[in-house]
Amino acid sequence: MxxxxxxxxxxxxxxxxxxxxxxxxxxxxxxxxxxxxxxxxxxxxxxxxxxxxxxxxxxxxxxxxxxxxxxxxxxxxxxxxxxxxxxxxxxxxxxxxxxxxxxxxxxxxxxxxxxxxxxxxxxxxxxxxxxxxxxxxxxxxxxxxxxxxxxxxxxxxxxxxxxxxxxxxxxxxxxxxxxxxxxxALADRPEDIPLLVAHFTAQLPGPAVTFDDDALALLMAQPWPGNVRELKNFVERAQAHHPGGRIDADRATRLLHRDSPTTPRRTTPPPPPPPLPSMLPAGNIDLKTILSSMEQAYIVEALQASGGAIAASAKRLGLQRTTLIEKMRRLHIPPHGQA
CATH class of the missing domain: 3.40.50.300 (P-loop containing nucleotide triphosphate hydrolases)
Structure with missing residues (x-):
């Protein structure tokens, strides 16, 4: 209460x-x-x-x-x-x-x-x-x-x-x-899972769902990061989808993955995405210089677009006003972004 x-x-x-x-x-x-x-x-x-x-x-x-x-x-x-x-x-x-x-x-x-x-x-x-x-x-x-x-x-x-x-x-x-x-953790005492499942099903209203041995074996092999609370939620989900029904390993698998009982399972994994082309040029690069140049270019463009308004430029760049001023000093950028 x-x-x-x-x-x-x-x-x-x-x-x-x-x-x-x-x-x-x-x-x-x-x-x-x-x-x-x-x-x-x-x-x-x-x-x-x-x-x-x-x-x-x-x-x-x-x-x-x-x-x-x-x-x-x-x-x-x-x-x-x-x-x-x-x-x-x-x-x-x-x-x-x-x-x-x-x-x-x-x-x-x-x-x-x-x-x-x-x-x-x-x-x-x-x-x-x-x-x-x-x-x-x-x-x-x-x-x-x-x-x-x-x-x-x-x-x-x-x-x-x-x-x-x-x-x-x-x-x-x-x-x-x-x-x-x-x-x-529940994963450290898997032998208790059949008893917990029986306990939770007995507490639910309506026709009780049942689990066959293969389904229970599958549940005992799960990691259960949410522990007993997660198992209880799983039993309630099984009861909601299959009131009074029998849960086998196939149904348990779909319920574990939160698929709808009418959604067919994918039998083959999707093909992997094609590899992205390499952005690295041949030879060595100076990443620090490249990043500084890009940062300077964005700041200059923002200042020019705002007519040199520091607050508006900082907002457009997602920076604090004081942070933008410090970057301008470090990169030797004049107030209006002009060279």
Missing amino acids: KTRHGTFPTQLATLVGNSNAIANIRNEIETLADSHASVLITGPSGSGKDVVAQLLHQRSRRAAHPFVALNCAAVAPDLLESEMFGHEAGAFTGALKARAGRFEAAHGGTLFLDEVGDMPLAMQAKLLRALETRVVERVGSMLPIAVDVRLCAATSINLFAAIDRGAFRSDLLYRLDVIRLVMP
Whole structure:
């Protein structure tokens, strides 16, 4: 169920698969569910990090309290503080009444911050303070509000590389990375694909589509860059095109390539385009001189066409005015483009 504060699951999340990687994550979830320690869930986009966060909540003593989710990449930076900590009436334009933030909404339960690596640096400092003090302040208020939340964060980027780029705070990473769970890419657990396909088809309304063994073998051999999310979309596409039908390897191939089921497949590849003729003359060339001459010719023509107007010439050439002036100085071009 969606609310203004996030996602409150109405049914138990399911981590589908029998691979060793998924079995290990299930064991970790059962072991760590009742811990108060923050959890950082990493893995590629679409691999199911949100499912792990929901399971950690649902298996814990906090399960009777809210599970509140916030995608840090989906909220405008200037609204993120209000979304996370809430605001008082009149705190900013459009704040007509007071509103609790995600921390308050998750009191007693779990707060899940998805794509935390995309959080602006200024907001990272405020999140760090909230995690250290377990106190938040609404925007426009100085009244401290104590909160009791278990924080789960997820990211699909390398936070250590982000720290090296100056895009993520190292002290916040160490606060989040108390416990780490790593979701594998779907391509690293192909044995789970038949179970996932069966799980997704069972969730779809209407006559269920089925997949034969050859189709499943084909799916298990795919790279799935979008991971579980991409596989789910593929199953939904198969159901839409073939409701109640049976998917063989041929149909699966066409669906993977997003062809219409009625579009015939090309049996032979198109002929390669003819090679372009070489533009290089015989012998050696001075590329720097050639490029400078071409640049000078274009600038002179633009200046002459505009009557020496620098701004108009720069606009026509797709340059900043100051950039054009610098090029004119370097190439010794007079203001009107005349020799």
